[in-house]
Every structure is written in structure tokens, then in C-alpha cells.
Amino acid sequence: MGLRYKVCAIVIAVSFFACKQEIMDKVSNENIEVTYPETRKDSSVVDDYHGTEVQDPYRWLEIDTAAEVGSWVKDQNKVTFDYLSQIPYRDKIRDRYEELFNYVKLSSPYKVGEYYFFNKNDGLQNQSVTYIQKGLDGEPEVFLDPNAMSEDGTVSARIIGFSEDDKYVAYAKSEGGSDWQEIHVMEVATKRKLPDVLKWVKFSGASWYDGGFYYNRYPAPEDGLELSAKNEYHAVYYHKLGEDQSQDKYIFGNKKEPLIYHYGGPTEDKSFLVLYAASGTDGYETYYKDLKNDGPIKNLFSGFKNKSNVIDNVGDNAFLVMTNIDAPNYRLVKIDLDNPAKENWVDIIPESENLLNGVSTGAGKLWANYLKDATTRIYRVDYDGQNMTEVKLPGLGSAGGFGGEKDDDHFFYSFSSFTIPNSIYKYDVAKDESTPFFASELKFTPEDFVEKQVFYTSKDGTKVPMFIVHKKGLELDGNNPTYLYAYGGFNVSLTPYFSTSRIILLENGGVFAMPNLRGGGEYGEEWHKAGMLLNKQNVFDDFIAAGEYLISEGYTSKEKLAIAGGSNGGLLVGACMTQRPDLFAATFPAVGVMDMLRYHKFTVGWGWVPEYGSSDESEHFENLLSYSPLHNLKEGVSYPATMITTADHDDRVVPAHSFKFGARLQECHEGDNPVILRIETDAGHGAGKPTSKILDEEADRWSFFFFNTDSPVKYMQG
Numbered sequence: 001m002g003l004r005y006k007v008c009a010i011v012i013a014v015s016f017f018a019c020k021q022e023i024m025d026k027v028s029n030e031n032i033e034v035t036y037p038e039t040r041k042d043s044s045v046v047d048d049y050h051g052t053e054v055q056d057p058y059r060w061l062e063i064d065t066a067a068e069v070g071s072w073v074k075d076q077n078k079v080t081f082d083y084l085s086q087i088p089y090r091d092k093i094r095d096r097y098e099e100l101f102n103y104v105k106l107s108s109p110y111k112v113g114e115y116y117f118f119n120k121n122d123g124l125q126n127q128s129v130t131y132i133q134k135g136l137d138g139e140p141e142v143f144l145d146p147n148a149m150s151e152d153g154t155v156s157a158r159i160i161g162f163s164e165d166d167k168y169v170a171y172a173k174s175e176g177g178s179d180w181q182e183i184h185v186m187e188v189a190t191k192r193k194l195p196d197v198l199k200w201v202k203f204s205g206a207s208w209y210d211g212g213f214y215y216n217r218y219p220a221p222e223d224g225l226e227l228s229a230k231n232e233y234h235a236v237y238y239h240k241l242g243e244d245q246s247q248d249k250y251i252f253g254n255k256k257e258p259l260i261y262h263y264g265g266p267t268e269d270k271s272f273l274v275l276y277a278a279s280g281t282d283g284y285e286t287y288y289k290d291l292k293n294d295g296p297i298k299n300l301f302s303g304f305k306n307k308s309n310v311i312d313n314v315g316d317n318a319f320l321v322m323t324n325i326d327a328p329n330y331r332l333v334k335i336d337l338d339n340p341a342k343e344n345w346v347d348i349i350p351e352s353e354n355l356l357n358g359v360s361t362g363a364g365k366l367w368a369n370y371l372k373d374a375t376t377r378i379y380r381v382d383y384d385g386q387n388m389t390e391v392k393l394p395g396l397g398s399a400g401g402f403g404g405e406k407d408d409d410h411f412f413y414s415f416s417s418f419t420i421p422n423s424i425y426k427y428d429v430a431k432d433e434s435t436p437f438f439a440s441e442l443k444f445t446p447e448d449f450v451e452k453q454v455f456y457t458s459k460d461g462t463k464v465p466m467f468i469v470h471k472k473g474l475e476l477d478g479n480n481p482t483y484l485y486a487y488g489g490f491n492v493s494l495t496p497y498f499s500t501s502r503i504i505l506l507e508n509g510g511v512f513a514m515p516n517l518r519g520g521g522e523y524g525e526e527w528h529k530a531g532m533l534l535n536k537q538n539v540f541d542d543f544i545a546a547g548e549y550l551i552s553e554g555y556t557s558k559e560k561l562a563i564a565g566g567s568n569g570g571l572l573v574g575a576c577m578t579q580r581p582d583l584f585a586a587t588f589p590a591v592g593v594m595d596m597l598r599y600h601k602f603t604v605g606w607g608w609v610p611e612y613g614s615s616d617e618s619e620h621f622e623n624l625l626s627y628s629p630l631h632n633l634k635e636g637v638s639y640p641a642t643m644i645t646t647a648d649h650d651d652r653v654v655p656a657h658s659f660k661f662g663a664r665l666q667e668c669h670e671g672d673n674p675v676i677l678r679i680e681t682d683a684g685h686g687a688g689k690p691t692s693k694i695l696d697e698e699a700d701r702w703s704f705f706f707f708n709t710d711s712p713v714k715y716m717q718g
Contacts, residue, residue: 032086034674037075039663040068047597050618054597054631058663062602062656064648065224069659073648073679076662080643080676087703089713093504094699098124099443100500101695106438108401108412108424109136113166115188117143117159126153126690132188143191144171153690161206161213164270168194168241170206170213176648178227179203179604183215185241198245202231202604207265209291212240214251214273216263227654231604232258236275252277252287252297259606266291267313268361268406273297279304280610281490282532286310288319288337300340301325304610311359311366314383320348320366322359327351328525332359332366332385348385355524357493360403362411363429367402373453373465374495374522378402380432392434394425398495402427412437417496418451418469418512444503448472451496456515456549459541462530465522466515466546467496468555471506476554481510481711482561484547488517488539489568490611491528501698508706508714511555517542517572533613534623540575547583559585560709562640566590568611574629574661577640584640586708588701589629591646594661596628597621602654630661638671641708643701647680655679673708 041057048054061069084090102123109118114134121128127146133139149155157173160183169188172181183198183206204216216236221229235253239245252275254260264275264287273291278284283304289297300319301308308323317337324330325342332349349356349368354377358369366381368388376399378391393399397417404411409429416422421440427433451469458464474480483505487494494516502512516522519531519539531539547563550556563584565572570592577587597615599605613620625631633639642665646658662677669675678700680693706713 032083032674034079034083034676036079036666036675037072039072039666049597049615049621049625052621052625054625056598056660058660061659061663062598062654064227064655064659072659076677077679080678083674083676084678084700084703087707089706090699090703093702093706093713094695097501097504097698097702098695100503101691103421103440103442103500105422105440106424108414109437110412111404111408112162112169112188115166121691124691126692127156130157130159144186146173149173150175153692160204161208162188163208163211163213163241168208170208170215172201172204172206180226183239194241196239196241196243196245198239198248202234203261203263205265209238209266209270209273212238212243214238214265216261227603229603230601230606234261236262236264251275261607267310269313271316272310272313272319274310276309278607280607282610283307286321292316300335300337312361320359320383322356324525329354330356330524332356332368348383349381349388355493355522357521361406362402362404363408364406365429369400369402371493371495371522374467374493374516376400376495380429389432391427391432394423394434395420396496398497416498418467418498418502419446419449421446421498421500442500442503444507449506454549456545458518458538458545460538462518462538462542464515464517464542464545466513466549468550469502469506469512470555471509474509474511474555478551478554478557478560480556480560481505481508481706481709482513482550482556483510483564483705484513484515484543484550484561485564485569486515486517486543486546486572487565487567487569488519488531488543488572490519490608491521491525492568493521495522501702504698504702505705508711510711511550513546513550513555515542515546517546532611533620536612536623537627539572540579540627543572543576544580544583547580558583560711562586562588562705562709564588564590566592568593570594570658571596571629575627575632577642578629578632578634579627581637581639586641586643586705587639588705589642589644589658589661592629592644592657592661594629594657595631596624597631599657602656605654630657630664633661633664633668635668636670637668639665639669639673639675641673641704642675643704644675644677645680645697645701646677676704 043057045056045059046053105121107119109116115132117132119128119130130144131140132143146155146157154176157171159171161170168185170183170185172183174181179202181201183201185194185196200220201217206213206215214236218231218234236251238249238251253262261278266273271292273289275287276284286301286308287297287299306325308321311320311322313319319335321335322332329351331351334346334348355371357371360367368379368381370377375396379388381388394415399413399415401413412424412426414422414424424438425434426437450472453467455463455465517539518527521528547561561584563573570589573587573589574592574594593599600609600614615621615624644658644662646655666675
């Protein structure tokens with residue numbers, strides 16, 4: 001026996017709390033008292049919706065730049081962080097998470113001329129760094145480092161487009177997590193920054209053509225309202241390299257209708273400019289312009305009921321289009337531009353029973369991405385639709401990155417699952433063969449955990465799939481802390497993905513569950529429509545049924561069950577905790593849409609009207625009021641322990657949603673369960689959040705979760 005083991009044996013004889021023995025911290029939440037700040041109410045604020053009066057006493061919290069709101073935020077944060085600091089294992093959880101998070105994270109390389117680019121985070125860098133190397137055997141060099149752009153790591157930057165000759169690159173820079181971006185330009189070979197700076201850009205790439213690029217922007221907002229004012233008159237512009245932004249050419253927009261998104265770019269061979277106009281997040285019109293002959297902008301698909309996306313052009317008179325017209329699971333069709341009527345379309349990839357999630361091009365082939373029960377399948381297809389062959393993936397999970405330029409003979413793709421960290425593979429097109437290129441190395445053992453998919457029955461009899469992840473050998477005794485996460489909206493598909501943070505839950509005996517609720521896109525447009533507009537209650541019923549299933553099957557109990565979601569998922573959590581406060585021990589609504597009567601009045605909220613409906617219409621007002629989290633809180637109810645999270649720079653779902661919901665919840669709640677608001681500063685909706693803030697936020701979330709499900713937390717020493 002070595003010295004280390006002799007010491008261990010001696011100590012174990014004295015106490016079982018030592019030397020690689022698990023330590024358990026267990027403290028009742030009754031030990032931490034919470035006194036909420038006073039929140040002013042203005043009873044005079046009343047709105048009339050189609051003859052129904054609705055009070056809005058916390059309307060003043062919508063003005064997030066007001067001094068009174070700033071003071072309120074500080075008071076709320078003081079209560080929150082005082083509470084969190086008293087959880088005895090909070091620092092231990094953060095230390096463990098930092099240890100887990102500290103591994104190299106790499107994106108798939110992509111080829112640009114003679115160079116390869118990729119993103120890399122050495123482990124704990126606040127932002128990932130873009131690297132460049134000459135050929136696959138070249139020495140990597142730093143190309144773009146956002147960490148050098150700010151002291152606190154709150155500036156993010158990403159590459160958004162290369163020029164046709166691969167000489168220049170445009171990148172987008174964002175501060176404090178805001179959706180607002182500035183576009184800058186660099187010379188690739190020298191890394192020299194050019195004077196071009198484009199402002200008031202949102203939701204844009206840089207699509208290069210003829211010595212410049214197309215991009216999307218808004219007019220400059222009023223001073224002081226940059227993060228809250230409604231964004232209107234989105235349009236496509238063309239910027240010529242070297243010119244001032246004031247000289248940019250207005251290409252595509254609608255000067256009579258302010259609430260339309262506009263975006264687009266040229267085809268790979270630069271023959272056509274393809275443009276889109278969307279009234280929101282569901283459905284869009286498609287237009288095109290012949291660039292070779294400087295033709296007019298022509299409409300290809302009108303109306304906002306369907307989604308038709310040009311994948312590529314075939315010669316000078318045909319498009320390959322992925323569409324859901326007469327195909328709720330989508331299909332790929334060939335459209336002759338001289339005879340574009342639907343009866344002349346030719347099916348290249350017909351609709352199937354599985355969702356056609358996307359089609360990309362590369363190496364002279366089409367790459368069809370399917371979802372089968374929310375896991376990825378990839379097929380290579382000839383341009384005429386022949387020789388459809390499935391690509392063998394490393395396993396069941398999520399894969400992305402298939403495609404590239406027409407003359408590529410290989411490319412790189414990523415693969416991950418709930419238990420497999422993001423891994424990069426090189427795919428040889430001629431050999432139809434994948435070889436490992438990069439595997440993440442974490443301080444945990446994937447083989448210790450199991451992931452599975454079950455199907456449960458929702459309130460109306462609909463079968464809903466759900467992924468469940470936990471340690472092998474888990475006892476189904478109803479005593480396992482369980483974290484139920486979902487989204488359920490906007491046609492978004494949730495597929496298996498790896499989360500370092502989730503290891504904290506799993507290694508402490510917890511269960512992670514992720515159902516694919518209606519409103520998502522996992523089973524095509526019919527699944528999406530079954531959870532939108534007047535069918536939105538189906539989403540909440542599906543989520544509640546998921547919780548009931550986990551309890552009935554012995555995974556957990558209502559005393560151990562927490563629910564979580566962000567953005568539209570924050571709405572999901574808010575609606576379910578108000579409808580079934582008895583079912584959950586803890587709730588985590590993050591950057592949620594909580595005021596369903598006024599969401600469309602801020603920034604880009606108007607774009608969600610096709611998904612939710614608007615309170616401006618009587619029918620939709622009644623539906624929205626029936627589930628709006630803010631308006632369905634009731635005084636005297638004991639609500640679950642709740643940690644609401646938002647950020648002061650969130651200009652997508654403005655923090656007013658969380659502010660008003662939190663104030664009202666603290667007013668209504670009866671009981672000892674804590675209701676706290678964690679309001680991050682210099683952060684936004686989530687994108688670009690620095691590692692330091694991620695570590696703190698996740699440590700707080702898991703601490704709150706374990707503490708309020710009265711669950712033991714285990715640590716390893718030695």
C-alpha cells in the first residue's frame with residue numbers, strides 16, 4: 001500500500017468525509033430568509049383591450065434606462081446575490097464547473113482560398129478566437145481575437161463573409177450581448193483592418209459581390225432608446241468597399257410597411273441575387289434579380305404563409321428551392337424561371353415521412369439533412385435527385401457542417417450527443433468516408449451515463465417524444481432531482497446536444513429531460529402549427545404532461561422537479577408555473593416573454609406576431625390573456641422557488657418582461673419559497689456572453705436548483 005492510500009485509510013478510520021470520499025452538503029432552504037425590495041405600483045395605468053380593462057401597475061419598469069429602474073435593479077440583485085451567497089456549496093459548484101469547462105473547444109475548419117479558418121477557445125477564454133492557417137498542415141495564427149477588444153470580455157466578434165477573390169473578410173462586432181452589430185473589414189493575408197465601419201446592423205451577414213457586399217440594417221434609433229425602441233424599416237443595402245456608409249445603396253425594403261424583415265445575397269456563381277421579405281418569424285416572400293444582365297427584382301413566391309428557400313441555381317434559368325408548399329415536411333423542387341407555375345415544378349427530393357431539415361451544396365452534390373425523431377440523418381444526392389445515399393455518422397445525435405464550395409473534395413462536420421462532446425470529423429467526398437479530426441477532452445467519463453428517448457401521452461392524446469439522460473444504474477424511486485427543459489415554438493427543433501454545465505446535474509444523481517413539444521419543428525409544419533397562435537396551450541399541456549410522466553415513472557417527484565427554458569422557453573416556464581404551481585419545486589424562466597399583451601411593442605417583438613398573435617386583435621387578445629404569465633399570477637398562491645434571469649442589454653426580449661413578472665410574482669407569492677431576479681449587467685439575450693459570466697450564472701442556477709429541491713450535492717476530494 002502506497003503512502004497516499006495509507007493516509008486515506010487512516011483518515012477514513014476517523015471520518016468518512018475525506019480522501020476521495022463523497023462529501024454531501026444538505027441545508028434546508030428555511031435557513032435563508034428573503035426580504036424583497038419595495039416595488040412601486042401605479043394603479044392609474046389601465047389599458048382597454050376590446051372592452052376589457054387590464055391594469056399594468058408596473059409599466060414604469062419598461063423604461064430600463066430610468067434612474068428609478070436602475071435603482072430597483074440594484075436592490076433586486078442585492079437580495080438575489082445575498083441569497084445565493086448563503087448556499088453553502090455554491091463556490092464548490094463553481095469550482096467544479098470551471099474545472100469541467102476548462103477544455104479546448106474547437107469549431108469545424110472551413111476553407112477559404114489557400115487558407116483554413118476555425119474558432120478555438122483554450123478553455124476559459126471569455127470569447128472564442130478565430131485562427132487562420134495555410135493549408136491543413138500550416139501553423140495556426142490568431143486572426144481575430146475578441147478578447148483583446150474589451151477588458152471584461154463582453155465584446156464578441158464573428159466572421160460573416162469573404163470576398164469573391166478571398167482577399168477580404170467582413171466581421172460583425174457586438175458589445176454587451178446586444179443584437180446590434182458593427183460590420184468591419186480586414187485584409188486576409190495581412191490582417192490589416194480597413195476603415196469601413198457599418199452601424200445599426202441586425203440579423204445580417206455580408207454577401208460579397210463586385211467589390212462590396214450586401215447586408216441588412218435599420219435606421220439609427222433615437223438616443224437613449226437603442227435597446228428598447230421598436231425596430232422598423234429593416235432593409236438590404238449594398239456597401240462598396242472603401243466608401244462611407246452614407247453612400248451605401250438601398251437595394252430592397254418596403255418604405256410603406258415598417259414591420260418587415262428584408263435579407264438576401266447572391267448565389268454561389270454570382271448569377272442571381274436572391275432576396276426575402278418576412279412579416280415575422282413564420283413564412284416569407286422570395287424574390288430574385290438577374291445580376292449578369294442587371295435585371296429588375298422579380299417576385300418568385302408571394303405571401304407570408306409558406307417558406308421557400310433558394311438552395312442554388314441550375315444554369316441561367318432554374319432554381320433549386322426547398323419549400324413547404326404542399327409539403328409540410330418540406331421537399332426540394334426545381335423551378336424553371338421562364339415557367340415558374342407550380343404545375344411545372346419538378347421534384348428533386350420529394351417529401352417523406354421525416355422532416356427535411358435543410359439542404360446544402362458542396363463538392364458538386366446536394367446534402368440533405370433529415371430529422372428522424374429529432375436526431376440527424378445526412379444523405380448525399382446528385383443535382384437531379386438521383387443516387388440518394390445515407391452518410392454514416394458516428395452515432396445517433398446531432399451533426400452539422402455538410403457542404404462547401406462546388407470544387408471542394410472534402411469538408412469538416414461536427415457531431416455531438418447528450419453524452420458525447422462536440423467532435424470534428426473530416427469527410428472525404430470521393431471515398432464517402434469520415435475520419436476523426438478533433439475530439440474534446442473533458443474531465444468526465446461519458447460511459448457512466450445513459451441517454452434514451454421515450455414517448456409519453458399529452459392531455460389530448462398526442463404522443464410526444466422526450467430525451468432522458470442520467471447516470472447508469474439510477475433507481476426509479478421518485479427521489480432524483482430532475483431538470484426538465486424545453487422550448488416549444490418558432491419551428492425550432494431541439495436535437496441532442498452536449499452541455500458541460502449539465503455534468504454538474506448528472507454527476508450529482510440528477511436527471512435531465514428534454515421533450516420535443518408541439519410548436520417546434522421536429523415533425524414539420526403540422527407539428528409547429530399545432531403549437532402556435534390559438535393552439536399555444538398545447539405546448540403548455542405537453543410540458544406539464546412531461547413532468548407528470550417523469551413523476552409517474554418514478555424518475556422524480558414534485559418536490560424534486562424543476563422546469564427551465566429561455567426566451568420562448570421562458571414563456572413556457574412562466575405559463576406552466578402559473579397553471580400548475582403545485583407540480584414543480586423550482587422554476588427557471590430565462591429571458592422570457594412574460595407580457596403577452598405588449599411584447600410586440602418592443603424592439604423586434606412585432607416579428608413574433610405570426611407565432612403568437614397580437615392583442616390588437618380581439619380573438620388573439622382573449623387567447624394571449626388566457627396564458628400570459630404576467631397576467632395569470634394570483635395573489636395568495638404558493639408558487640415554486642423561482643429564479644428569473646435576464647440581462648440589461650437584452651434588446652430581443654427586453655428585460656421589462658422579467659422585471660414586471662418578477663415584481664408581480666413577489667407581490668402575489670405566499671409561502672417560504674424564494675422568488676429572486678438575477679439581472680446580469682453588460683449582457684444580452686445570450687449570444688456572446690463571456691465565459692466568466694457563464695461560470696457565475698451556471699453556478700448560481702445549479703446551487704439554487706439543488707438547494708430548493710432539498711437534494712444532496714457531492715464532491716470529490718483528494
